[in-house]
Amino acid sequence: MVRIPTNLILRARKKSSLLPLLLKPCKTIDSAEQELRWIQNELPQNQWLKACYLRSNNVPLQYILGSQPFGDLNIKCKKDVLIPRWETEEYTLKLVDQLRSIKESLKIIDICTGTGCIPLLLGSKLKNSSVKGIDVSEKAILLSNENKVLNSIPNVEFRSGDVFDANIVQEKYDIVVSNPPYISADDFKSSSTEISVRLYEPKLALVGGNEFYTALVNNVLLSTDAEGFLFEIGYTHQYKHTRNLLNLNQWNTCLYFDSAGNARAIIGWKKGSKMQILENIR
Amino acid sequence: MFALMKTFKPSLRAHFSIPLKLFHTSGLEFIKANKLPPRPKVNEDEITEVFLKGGRGPGGQKINKCNSKVQLKHLPTGIVVTCQATRSREQNRKKAREILGMKIEHFYDPENSRKSVLVERKHNIKENKYRKNKKKYEKLEEEKILKDEAKKKEEEDILATLIDPAQQMIKPSGSN
Numbered sequence: 498m499v500r501i502p503t504n505l506i507l508r509a510r511k512k513s514s515l516l517p518l519l520l521k522p523c524k525t526i527d528s529a530e531q532e533l534r535w536i537q538n539e540l541p542q543n544q545w546l547k548a549c550y551l552r553s554n555n556v557p558l559q560y561i562l563g564s565q566p567f568g569d570l571n572i573k574c575k576k577d578v579l580i581p582r583w584e585t586e587e588y589t590l591k592l593v594d595q596l597r598s599i600k601e602s603l604k605i606i607d608i609c610t611g612t613g614c615i616p617l618l619l620g621s622k623l624k625n626s627s628v629k630g631i632d633v634s635e636k637a638i639l640l641s642n643e644n645k646v647l648n649s650i651p652n653v654e655f656r657s658g659d660v661f662d663a664n665i666v667q668e669k670y671d672i673v674v675s676n677p678p679y680i681s682a683d684d685f686k687s688s689s690t691e692i693s694v695r696l697y698e699p700k701l702a703l704v705g706g707n708e709f710y711t712a713l714v715n716n717v718l719l720s721t722d723a724e725g726f727l728f729e730i731g732y733t734h735q736y737k738h739t740r741n742l743l744n745l746n747q748w749n750t751c752l753y754f755d756s757a758g759n760a761r762a763i764i765g766w767k768k769g770s771k772m773q774i775l776e777n778i779r
Numbered sequence: 780m781f782a783l784m785k786t787f788k789p790s791l792r793a794h795f796s797i798p799l800k801l802f803h804t805s806g807l808e809f810i811k812a813n814k815l816p817p818r819p820k821v822n823e824d825e826i827t828e829v830f831l832k833g834g835r836g837p838g839g840q841k842i843n844k845c846n847s848k849v850q851l852k853h854l855p856t857g858i859v860v861t862c863q864a865t866r867s868r869e870q871n872r873k874k875a876r877e878i879l880g881m882k883i884e885h886f887y888d889p890e891n892s893r894k895s896v897l898v899e900r901k902h903n904i905k906e907n908k909y910r911k912n913k914k915k916y917e918k919l920e921e922e923k924i925l926k927d928e929a930k931k932k933e934e935e936d937i938l939a940t941l942i943d944p945a946q947q948m949i950k951p952s953g954s955n
Contacts, residue, residue, distance in 0.1 A: 531846060535866060558845045565845070566867030580843055583830075583868065680840055690841040703840050731839050756830050759838045 499524065515545060518553040522693065532558060555693040567614045570621060570648050574612060577636045579702035581614040584755045585676055585729065588762055589615050591778045592674070592727060593622040599771055602626050604668070608660050608675040608717055609633075609709075611702060613641025613653070615674055620653035631658040631665065634701060660712045663720075670721040672772060675713055678705030679731040710739040725772030726765045727753075736763045753778060815900075816893040819880035826879065827852045830868065831861070849875045858882050 501520050509516035509526055519529035536548045539562050548561045559565040559574040566572070567581045568590055574580050596603060596619070603626040607616045610630030620628040630641055630653065641655045658665045660677070678701065684690060685704050694703065710728060718726055730736055733752070740750050740763070748765050755761040766772040831848040847868040850861045860882065862875035885894040 528846065531863065535845075557843050559843070566865070566869070569867075569869045571867075579840070582839060582842075583844065583847055584839055586868065587830075676840075678840070684837075684841065689837055691843055694841060694843050698843070729839070731837070731841070755838065757838050761839060 515549045518549040521553045522555055535562065556697055557693045560697065565612075565614075568618045568622075570614070570617055570644075572612050572614045572617070573640060573644050573647060575636070575640050576697070577699045578634070578640050579611045579698055581612055584757075584759075584761050585615065586618075587755055588727065588729075588753060588778070589618050589674075592775075593619060595774045595777055596623055596626070596672070598774060603672065604670045605629070605672050605674065606631070606666065606670040606717070606721065606723075608658075608665075608673065608713060609677045609702070610641055610655065611637050611676070613637075613644045613655060615676065616653045616655075617641075617644055617648055617650050619674075620650045621648065624652065626652065628653045629670075630655040631660075633657065633659045634699070637702075660709065660716060663716050665716050666721055668721070670723050671725070673713070673718050673721065673723045673726040673728075675717075675727075676729040677709035677713065678703050679709065679729070679735060680704050681706060681732075707735060707738045710735055711742060714739060714742040724767040724770040725775050727762055727775070727778075729762050730760060733760050736760065739763050739765075749773075749776070751776060815896055816891065818877060819884040819893060821851075821853070821876045821880045821883065825854050827854065828872070847871055851875045851879050853879060853883055856883060856886050858886065 501524070505526065506517045506520060509520055509529060512526070512530065513533060515533055516526070516529055519532050520526070523529040523532055532552065533549070535558070536545055536552075540548055551561050552558060557574075557580055559580045560576060563574060564571050565574050565581050567586050572581055596605075603623065605616070605619055605623075605626055605628045607619075607628065607630045610616055610632045613630050616628040616630040620626065632638055632641070632655070635657060638655050638657050645653055645655065680690060680703050682704055685695065685700070690703075710730075713726075713728060717723075728739060730739075736750075736752050743750065743765065747767055749768055750763055750765040752760055753762040753764050764775050764778055766775045829850045829852075831850055836842055845866055846863055847866065848861055848863040849868065849871040850859065852859045858879065860875050860879040862871045862878065864874055865871055881892070881894045885892040889895060
């Protein structure tokens with residue numbers, strides 16, 4: 498825990514009596530001021546103090562405000578469901594750009610959908626496609642259906658299902674997308690995972706490993722006859738693991754880096770198929 | 780029934796006020812007279828866009844950042860603009876382009892740009908407000924002076940009427 502200098506607290510106090518509370522999670526006055534501005538913009542005045550107290554206890558701001566922007570959608574966020582990350586937003590928008598060039602209607606499936614952000618953004622941008630979201634958590638399914646109604650996107654559906662169930666999907670799909678839990682148990686305990694994530698976000702959606710990628714390839718990718726996939730990853734060894742599961746005579750893969758320069762996803766497509774365009778995602 | 784109508788009344792009024800406004804010619808003239816130059820567009824080929832995420836780290840599920848700063852650079856002029864007004868990256872991108880567009884237009888044509896019109900308008904509004912304020916207080920001051928004078932006169936009159944008998948009273952006592 499980094500100690501906050503006293504003069505920083507005093508300077509913050511001069512600007513607003515609520516600001517010192519936000520210094521604990523934000524560290525600098527600038528970012529604290531910004532969070533305060535968002536709290537003041539989005540919540541009624543009688544909730545400001547409570548919101549700042551919650552935030553000073555490291556509750557994620559999205560749970561306090563109840564939402565997170567994702568593309569041009571507004572995604573509702575609730576306890577026990579993972580908050581959408583900007584990296585996910587970034588590659589989903591890039592995926593939309595590529596899939597737009599395919600004129601025919603696509604069938605897309607998203608596993609471990611959480612708030613439903615990925616299917617909803619894909620569905621809202623690709624009007625003639627049909628998107629399915631599956632999650633093991635009932636709370637996530639309830640929330641994703643709420644988000645569907647909130648953003649009024651008709652071509653998306655959600656249902657519950659476990660990725661480790663060999664019969665999770667029966668239908669055929671063109672492309673599989675997933676953001677499975679990928680943080681290793683050791684890293685989850687260490688300081689490399691943000692304290693607000695560790696304390697308040699669901700462990701079910703965060704801690705996982707190679708077994709998820711094995712299940713995704715065997716239970717979903719191969720059984721749906723999909724021609725392309727995009728799985729979010731946290732470490733490069735997850736890329737290697739997933740690649741080794743595939744028949745490389747048929748499949749091509751590439752490692753996608755986000756704009757912060759971290760390895761963020763494995764993208765794969767069947768050689769010679771219409772999903773070849775996925776190689777353009779950079 | 781009556782209560783029901785009462786609850787509907789404001790919405791009905793709002794509903795009818797829209798077409799009414801359309802036929803209100805003086806209103807239209809008012810809009811035209813204050814029409815601004817259009818929002819300048821930015822040529823996407825001439826700019827570079829960077830997303831600043833404050834701090835390095837593993838990212839992904841391990842970190843939950845809610846800020847999303849967008850930085851735009853216009854290559855021909857070297858103008859740099861950043862925006863983190865909202866939590867939404869898409870909104871920030873739009874806003875940053877608006878600001879950059881205004882700045883570029885102002886750079887090439889400072890006299891007729893939207894920015895200078897906006898600045899002038901703001902200045903005019905401020906000046907008008909100041910003038911109005913000044914007028915109001917001048918008027919108040921004048922009234923106050925007039926009132927004070929009237930009051931003084933009244934007091935003097937009262938005093939005069941009071942002093943007269945008093946002096947008459949003092950005079951005989953003084954002579955004694």
